Amino acid sequence: MRGATSAKWVAGAAIIALAATACGGGDKGSDGAQGAVDPNGIFSVELGEPENTLVPSNTQESNGSLAVNSIFSQLVDYDAQGKLTMVNAESVTSSDSKLWTVKLKKDWKFHDGTPVTANSYVNAWNWAANVNNAQLNSSWFDAIKGYTDVHPAEKGAKPTADKMSGLKVVDDTTFTIELNAPLPYFAYKLGYTAYSPLPDSFFKDPKAAGEHPIGNGPYKFESWDHKKQIKVVRYDDYKGPDKAKNGGVIFKNYTTLEVAYQDLKANNVDVLRQIGPKDLPLYRQDLGKRAVDKPYSAIQTIAFAFYTDQWKNANPKVLQGLSMAIDRNTITKTVLNGTREPADGWVAKGVLGYQPDAAGDITKYDPAKAKQLIQDGGGVPGNQVSIQYNSDGGHKEWVDAVCNSITQATGVKCVGDGKADFQADLQARKGKQVKSLYRSGWVLDYPVNANFISDLFRTDAGGNQGGFSNKALDEKIAKADSAASLDDSVKQYQAVEKDLVNYMPSIPLWYYKVNAGYSTKVSDVDYNQQGDPVLTDIQVHKK
Amino acid sequence: MGRYVARRLLQMIPVFLGTTLLIFLMVYSLPGDPVAALFGDKAADPTTVAKIRHDLGLDHSIWRQYWDYMSGIVLHFDFGNQIASGRPVTDILSSAFPVTLRLAGLAFVFEVVVGIGLGIMAGMRAGRLADNAILIFTLLIISVPVFVIGNILIGTFGVNAVSLDENTSELIVPAMVLGSLSLAYVVRLTRTSMAENLRADYMRTAIAKGLPRRRVVGVHLMRNSLIPVVTFLGTDLGALMGGAVVTESIFNIHGVGGTIYESIVRREGTTLVGLVTILVLVYLVMALLVDLLYAVLDPRIRYA
Numbered sequence A: 001m002r003g004a005t006s007a008k009w010v011a012g013a014a015i016i017a018l019a020a021t022a023c024g025g026g027d028k029g030s031d032g033a034q035g036a037v038d039p040n041g042i043f044s045v046e047l048g049e050p051e052n053t054l055v056p057s058n059t060q061e062s063n064g065s066l067a068v069n070s071i072f073s074q075l076v077d078y079d080a081q082g083k084l085t086m087v088n089a090e091s092v093t094s095s096d097s098k099l100w101t102v103k104l105k106k107d108w109k110f111h112d113g114t115p116v117t118a119n120s121y122v123n124a125w126n127w128a129a130n131v132n133n134a135q136l137n138s139s140w141f142d143a144i145k146g147y148t149d150v151h152p153a154e155k156g157a158k159p160t161a162d163k164m165s166g167l168k169v170v171d172d173t174t175f176t177i178e179l180n181a182p183l184p185y186f187a188y189k190l191g192y193t194a195y196s197p198l199p200d201s202f203f204k205d206p207k208a209a210g211e212h213p214i215g216n217g218p219y220k221f222e223s224w225d226h227k228k229q230i231k232v233v234r235y236d237d238y239k240g241p242d243k244a245k246n247g248g249v250i251f252k253n254y255t256t257l258e259v260a261y262q263d264l265k266a267n268n269v270d271v272l273r274q275i276g277p278k279d280l281p282l283y284r285q286d287l288g289k290r291a292v293d294k295p296y297s298a299i300q301t302i303a304f305a306f307y308t309d310q311w312k313n314a315n316p317k318v319l320q321g322l323s324m325a326i327d328r329n330t331i332t333k334t335v336l337n338g339t340r341e342p343a344d345g346w347v348a349k350g351v352l353g354y355q356p357d358a359a360g361d362i363t364k365y366d367p368a369k370a371k372q373l374i375q376d377g378g379g380v381p382g383n384q385v386s387i388q389y390n391s392d393g394g395h396k397e398w399v400d401a402v403c404n405s406i407t408q409a410t411g412v413k414c415v416g417d418g419k420a421d422f423q424a425d426l427q428a429r430k431g432k433q434v435k436s437l438y439r440s441g442w443v444l445d446y447p448v449n450a451n452f453i454s455d456l457f458r459t460d461a462g463g464n465q466g467g468f469s470n471k472a473l474d475e476k477i478a479k480a481d482s483a484a485s486l487d488d489s490v491k492q493y494q495a496v497e498k499d500l501v502n503y504m505p506s507i508p509l510w511y512y513k514v515n516a517g518y519s520t521k522v523s524d525v526d527y528n529q530q531g532d533p534v535l536t537d538i539q540v541h542k543k
Numbered sequence B: 001m002g003r004y005v006a007r008r009l010l011q012m013i014p015v016f017l018g019t020t021l022l023i024f025l026m027v028y029s030l031p032g033d034p035v036a037a038l039f040g041d042k043a044a045d046p047t048t049v050a051k052i053r054h055d056l057g058l059d060h061s062i063w064r065q066y067w068d069y070m071s072g073i074v075l076h077f078d079f080g081n082q083i084a085s086g087r088p089v090t091d092i093l094s095s096a097f098p099v100t101l102r103l104a105g106l107a108f109v110f111e112v113v114v115g116i117g118l119g120i121m122a123g124m125r126a127g128r129l130a131d132n133a134i135l136i137f138t139l140l141i142i143s144v145p146v147f148v149i150g151n152i153l154i155g156t157f158g159v160n161a162v163s164l165d166e167n168t169s170e171l172i173v174p175a176m177v178l179g180s181l182s183l184a185y186v187v188r189l190t191r192t193s194m195a196e197n198l199r200a201d202y203m204r205t206a207i208a209k210g211l212p213r214r215r216v217v218g219v220h221l222m223r224n225s226l227i228p229v230v231t232f233l234g235t236d237l238g239a240l241m242g243g244a245v246v247t248e249s250i251f252n253i254h255g256v257g258g259t260i261y262e263s264i265v266r267r268e269g270t271t272l273v274g275l276v277t278i279l280v281l282v283y284l285v286m287a288l289l290v291d292l293l294y295a296v297l298d299p300r301i302r303y304a
Helices: A002-020 A062-071 A118-129 A200-204 A206-211 A257-265 A280-290 A316-324 A328-333 A367-376 A396-410 A422-430 A450-457 A471-481 A486-502 B002-029 B046-056 B062-076 B089-124 B129-143 B146-155 B168-197 B201-208 B213-242 B245-251 B256-265 B269-297
Strands: A042-046 A076-078 A084-086 A089-094 A099-104 A167-171 A174-178 A219-225 A229-234 A248-252 A291-304 A340-342 A384-390 A413-419 A437-443 A506-517
Touching (some): A062 A229, A099 A118, A118 A200, A219 A248, A280 A506, A450 A486, A471 A486, B002 B269, B089 B213, B089 B245, B089 B256, B146 B168, B168 B245, B245 B256, B256 B269
C-alpha cells in the first residue's frame, strides 16, 4: 500500500495536469442531430470550476470567462473576421480617438428588471478600477483619464478619488470616455469581459453578487453548485443581437478530459471545449461529423530571455537561424497530433490585420540556411540553448521535438528545462530567472493585431516577460497607436509585424486549434476566436 | 481505561500542532506565488497584488501567518478563505469530505467483508487449490495499478462515469476499485495469521475440549488472528480518504483527492492545510480506536 502511493500520485498528477491545459474549437459542419429543434431545450457544456467568483472584472481564466460571458453582455462584440459589432451600444464613436462617445440601446434591462443605463457602466468601471477592490482586470482601465487617481502606481498607496475623471455621464443612455492618449482601437477593448455593466444591487454586496451574478446578457444565472455545475437559462427579455436559440446551458464539471469524453460518447454531456491527449488520435473517427477541428486566435512561441548574458547583445541573425531550424510541419503533424497549425507570423488568424506569411522565410524549415545564419551572426553564445516549460501542461513532447530539430539542423545543443508546474514556471519567468529560452503563449484579448504586437513586444508591456526592448520598435508602435483611424493603425501595425523579423523578439511556432466535439442532441456548434463555443447559436434537438 | 484514553487524546495535541506546522512550512516553501499566478501569463499589477496579499494576511511573516491560522481554527473553527475564489475553506471542506467519506466507507466495507472472507477461506485451506487461487488473484490485484483497473472498467466494460449527483449506488464500482489494493493486503494478512494460529496450542485445547468447530474458528481463532488485520485496517481508512486522487479523477468524483491536488497546483495553502489537518485527525482517531480494539480482541492486553 505504502509503496504504491507515490506511483499513484504521479499518475494522478499527469492526468489532471493534462486537463489543466485548456484550448478548445470547431467546424460548423453538418450535424448528427436528427429530431426537430426544441427552442427551449437545455444542453450541457464541459467546464471546470471557475477560479474566482463570477464578477466580470475579476475573471481572467477560461472557465470563469465562458460562464461570465453568458451572463453579461458588453457594449460591443466582434465577428469571426475580427469586425466590430454593436451589442448593448447603439454606437461607439470618436473623432480624435481620444474622446469616445457611447450611446446605449434603449430599453435594455438587467435580469432583475432594473434598466441598463450609462451609470450602470460608469459605476461598474469605477468600481473595477479602484485598487481597494483589488480586481484582477483593473489594469484594463489604465488608458482612461484619471485611472491613477483610483489606482495609484505605488504599492500600498490609497486612491485619491473614487471616480475616474475621464468617465462622464451625459444622460441615461449616453456617456463619454476620455483617454490619456489617443487609441484608435479602443472600441475593440470594450468587448472584453472587464467592461461589462453592473446593476445597482451589485455594489450593496459584491461578494454575494459574485456567487449569484445578475447581468444583462443572453442568459440568466440560475444556480451554482460548486465544483459540480453552473446553470443558466435563456433571458427572454434580452434585446441584443445574440439572443439564445436554446433554453439554457448547464456547465458541467469533470475531473478529467478523458471522463468528459467518455460522457460525450454516452451523450451525457453535449459540448466539449477540448479533447484529452489520450483520445486525440481517435476522436475524428469516433465522432465523425461531430468532431471539431478549427484554428482560433492563439499562438505558441518560444521567447528569448533578453536579460541573460546569452541574449543581451544577440544578433537577430542567430535568432532567425534558430527559428529556421525548427521543422514546424512535421512536429505539428506527428508529435502534436494535428492539434496545431504552423505559424507564419506573430499575429494569429481571426484577428483584424492578420496577414498570411508575415514572417516570410524565417518560419520555413531550412537547415542549411539556419546553419549559415547562425554562423553569420557569430554563433549561439555557449553553443547551447535550453527551453523552459511547465511539466504539468503536456509541453514536454513538443519541446523535446523542437530541441531535436534545432540540434540536428544546426549542431547547437538544446535541452528542455522543465519546471515542476505552471506556478514554478511562472515564478521563474516573472522573476526574470529564465536561463535561455522559454515557452510562451498568447490568446487574444481583442481581435486587433496591436494586441499581438504592442502588448507583447513594447518595452515593459504586460505580456513582455523576456525583457525585450527596442527604441525604434517602441517608436513605431507609439506612432501606430496614435494613428488617425483604426484602418491606419492596423496598417501601421502590419508594417511593424513585417519588420519584426529584423528584431526577432520571439520565435513563432504554431497557432492553436480547437479540438473538440459535440453530442447527437445538438447542432450548429461553432467556436469563436477565444476557442470557446458560441453558446447562443447552439440548437437543441428533440429525441 | 478512561485515563488511558484521556492521555492519548492529550498526546494528539502536539502531534496535531507538529503536523500542521510541517505542512504549513512545506506549502510556504513551494516555488510560485498564488496571487501573482491569478494573472496567468500576463504581468501582475503590483498594486493589485499588494492589496490582495494584504487582505489575505499574506504580507505577514510566516510565523504570524501560522499563528493567525491556528488561532482561527482553534478559537472560531475558521480555516480562512481561499485565495482565488475568496470562499471560506470550511465550505470547500464540507463539500469535499462527504462524498469521499462515502467512497472510502464503501471501499472499507468492501475490503473488510470480502478481504477477511477470502482470507479465512485461504487460511483454512492453506496450501490447497482454493488457497493458491486466492493468492494468485491477490498477486494480480497488487501488481496492476489502480488507474489501469479503473480505465479498463470504464473503457472496456462500459462502466459509466459517476454523474454529478454522486449517488451512493454509483459509488460502488469506484469503491471496489479503490479498495482493491488494500483488499489484497487484508486477504494475505488474514490468511497468514489464520494459517499460523491454526497450529497454536490453544486451538488444540479448544478442539480437544470438544467445542463446536464454529466456535473454535469464529471465536478462538478469529479473535487472535485479527490483530494484525485490524492494525492495517485502522490506518487504511485514512489512506483510502487521502489516496483516492486517482480513483476520484478516473470516475469523476469531486472529493478530497482532487481538491488536494488542485490546492497544490494553485498553491492554495489554507485549503491544503485544512484538508490535511482533517486527514491527520482521522489518522489519530483511527490509531486510538485500533489500540482500544486490541484490548477487545486480546484479553491479555490491558490499558491502565
